[in-house]
Amino acid sequence: MPENNRLTNYTLILFTILFAVKLYFISNTFLVDDEAYYAMYARHLAWGYIDHGPVVAFIIWIFTFLNESSFTVRLGPVILMSFLTFFLYSVTKKHMDQQFALITSLALIANLMFHTNSIIITPDVPLAFFSILSILFYYLAYFKDERFIYPGGIMLGLSVLSKVSALFPAIGIFLFPFLVKEKRYMLKNVHFYASFFISFIIFIPFIVWNFKNDFAFVKYQGSHILEGGGFSDFLELWAGAALLIGPLFFYYSAIKPIIYLKDWMVISSEKKYFGLVTSVPLSYFLFHSLFSRFELNWIAPIFFGGLFILAAEESQYSQTRKRLHIQIIYSLFFISLIMIQTFYPLLPLKGKSDPTNRYYMYTSLVKDVKTSIMDDLEMNKLRIVSNEFQIPSIINFYLNPQHEAICLSIDYHETLYSFHYDQHSLIGEDFIYIHDKKEFPEKIKPFFDSYEPIMISNHSRNNSTIASYSIWAVKNYKGKL
Numbered sequence: 001m002p003e004n005n006r007l008t009n010y011t012l013i014l015f016t017i018l019f020a021v022k023l024y025f026i027s028n029t030f031l032v033d034d035e036a037y038y039a040m041y042a043r044h045l046a047w048g049y050i051d052h053g054p055v056v057a058f059i060i061w062i063f064t065f066l067n068e069s070s071f072t073v074r075l076g077p078v079i080l081m082s083f084l085t086f087f088l089y090s091v092t093k094k095h096m097d098q099q100f101a102l103i104t105s106l107a108l109i110a111n112l113m114f115h116t117n118s119i120i121i122t123p124d125v126p127l128a129f130f131s132i133l134s135i136l137f138y139y140l141a142y143f144k145d146e147r148f149i150y151p152g153g154i155m156l157g158l159s160v161l162s163k164v165s166a167l168f169p170a171i172g173i174f175l176f177p178f179l180v181k182e183k184r185y186m187l188k189n190v191h192f193y194a195s196f197f198i199s200f201i202i203f204i205p206f207i208v209w210n211f212k213n214d215f216a217f218v219k220y221q222g223s224h225i226l227e228g229g230g231f232s233d234f235l236e237l238w239a240g241a242a243l244l245i246g247p248l249f250f251y252y253s254a255i256k257p258i259i260y261l262k263d264w265m266v267i268s269s270e271k272k273y274f275g276l277v278t279s280v281p282l283s284y285f286l287f288h289s290l291f292s293r294f295e296l297n298w299i300a301p302i303f304f305g306g307l308f309i310l311a312a313e314e315s316q317y318s319q320t321r322k323r324l325h326i327q328i329i330y331s332l333f334f335i336s337l338i339m340i341q342t343f344y345p346l347l348p349l350k351g352k353s354d355p356t357n358r359y360y361m362y363t364s365l366v367k368d369v370k371t372s373i374m375d376d377l378e379m380n381k382l383r384i385v386s387n388e389f390q391i392p393s394i395i396n397f398y399l400n401p402q403h404e405a406i407c408l409s410i411d412y413h414e415t416l417y418s419f420h421y422d423q424h425s426l427i428g429e430d431f432i433y434i435h436d437k438k439e440f441p442e443k444i445k446p447f448f449d450s451y452e453p454i455m456i457s458n459h460s461r462n463n464s465t466i467a468s469y470s471i472w473a474v475k476n477y478k479g480k481l
Helices: 002-027 033-043 055-063 070-095 098-109 112-119 124-143 146-162 164-179 181-188 190-212 216-225 231-245 247-262 269-288 301-314 322-343 355-359 363-374 390-399 442-447
Strands: 383-386 431-435 450-461 464-475
Touching: 002 070, 002 098, 002 112, 002 322, 033 055, 033 070, 033 390, 055 070, 055 124, 055 146, 070 098, 070 112, 070 124, 098 112, 098 301, 098 322, 112 124, 112 231, 112 322, 124 146, 124 164, 124 269, 124 301, 146 164, 146 190, 164 181, 164 190, 164 269, 164 301, 190 216, 231 247, 231 301, 247 269, 247 301, 247 322, 269 301, 322 355, 363 390, 363 431, 363 450, 363 464, 383 390
Parallel strands: 383 431
Antiparallel strands: 431 464, 450 464
């Protein structure tokens, strides 16, 4: 009991400190370009988008309904992940034990991946929130009280609607009673199937959106995940995941499920459940990453089940072990390092080698566009365009131009803007074109009669140029050739 009391105090202190850090961070940094793009989702609410489901847009819309700012855009992640921590603690303490509850809460609070999900708004936020709750509710339905099966189905539907990679833990949840003899009685329970039917009903609007938009999401993601990669990409992905999540958490997420499968006949049903919801996404991402180039956040569903494996294994002991302390200290070190580097760049990192530069890349551009374009009566009449979604999204969010800035998508994939602006209606117009390099792009030249330089916008940090943009006046857009 004294050990749990110390751990409880430790957890509360950490939560309070990190909560304050998160609020300070979201109050004093620029949105990164992806966040600004998702904020444009919220301005153009729909049941689907070319690259993601709609949940992230609705979360941003709710929190920015009264006031849109970088703070309110990011307030959703802070609130959701904080609520998740308290909810997991209260529910697992009641239905499992306090040690399990404390370790689960600590693993959420003091982990770089979940900390990032608490301060940066992306579809990974609702993915983590709803996936973890669905794993918890179905566990409770299978082992404690069948009434949790419907909340589990709702959470599962919302997780898949957030990001389709939630399907992999969902497969593990669904297969569990088929593969575990003691739970096969659930297959005769109509509520088991009804819960998954509810999940499907929740996902239907996204399916309908795809039917109405020529399966835009399916086509885009299909080509995206098939992007070729080599063994070096494979090693970089999994080494990066181990670095991000921490050694003990990584072991319980990427190694322990394989051990569970090997020892399937002798482990408990609870371990089979958590092992299954972890090993299904692990098997897919491990195999697929051998020949495709994956981004680090794509494999996040592995760690949702790993969270529970970590807690289940470590809570078996009456006292928290040294290796759990090392995991927490490891994660807190990197969280602290990144937070300090964000505001006081002590490390002599340059360019992309410093991940905190992403919070400063557009500060000078926004200022220069405002003073040189927005405050000019003639140029303010022209629409700002680019050929990637990042720059228009930042401009729209921070400057709200008279004509919404857009992405032309010339020899580039479709974006949100492709669904709201007909290319034919833009033919013959003059624009302000912004490019992320100093020279006008060669592939864009044939699409305009002329292009004249206006200015170069640079931003430096830590004695290094971290961003450089060229701003051009372009005339008579010819449309996609």
